[in-house]
Amino acid sequence: MAKLYFRYGVMGSSKTANALMVHYNYAERGQRALLAKPSVDRRDGGHVIRSRMGLEHPCVYFHEIDDAMVKEYDCVIVDEAQFLTKAEVQYLAHVVDDLGIPVICYGLRADFRGDLFPGSQELLAISDIIEEVKTICWCGKKATYNARFDENGVVLKEGEQVVLGAGEKYVGLCRKHWAEGNMGNKPK
Template sequence: MAKLYFYYASMNAGKSTTLLQSSFNYQERGMETMLFTAAIDNRYAPGMITSRIGLEAAATAFTPQMDIFGQVAAEHARRPLSCVLIDEAQFLSRDQVFQLARICDDLGIPVLAYGLRTDFQANLFEGSMHLLALADVLVELKAVCACGRKATMNLRVDAAGNAIRQGAQTEIGGNDRYIALCRRHYMEKARP
């Protein structure tokens, strides 16, 4: 039985790198993969999964309205897919997470989703919340706080490095906008 996997972590844990490595491993064995990334994340190039260490691959850019199940079913009819990989899975809608489960259950294709668990205010993202509820396998990838502890939180900062405590849930950025911290250091900086 195909399974739905959710690999989650704070920023800078290597989620995109791990995704690209997994896809490479399938392809190296002659197996076809289909990659998706959030259209909202256009830091590098639209429809590209790019890791901080320089790996990249073309992907289908999803919007909250996209029928991912339909996209995968159509592609699977053209070429047999061995795995579907989703980057920036926190931006999936509830319906899309249910579609990922259908890909596993109805099409027999494993789905590996990679994303953030929580936002800069320690709230679950919609996609992450439903992946935590529906995934067959949950895997936490590790990032490191400056103190050496496991980083589990994402602190949004301004250009001077000061904590930002309010704002829209989604603001695309990298090391210039976010710092991965352990809970203790996040709480010290995020509290007013």
């Protein structure tokens, strides 16, 4: 039975590497997995999903997907799912429920202010399986917040929700250190 999965984590928790590994696992078993991402994410030069570790694979933009394309695959994998709209997440539910194809979404749960992204909010509401991709804060506790910091290493709590291509300006922190704005031994 097909299911809708949402695998979320903070920046640097290897969500994209995880997505690419799942894609590889499908291929290794002779099955086809469709890799997709929202078109707002053009950091890696377009139709490619690339992890910080250097793993990469071609993909399609989410808006290019339709039922005819999806039916050619055994699974759909969506990276940066936090950027999906509510309607796009509802389409993924259709892929699962009506077409019988599993969908695995990877993304951030919340932004640097602690607010849910629209796509993540809908995925949290309707996904069959919700799993956390974990990483740790500098103190060793589980990192649950995305901290954005400026050039002086000051943790920011205001600003635009989406700033693409600034991955070096984010770090995962535990709730306590995010609230305190404490980046610990993070180089400034």
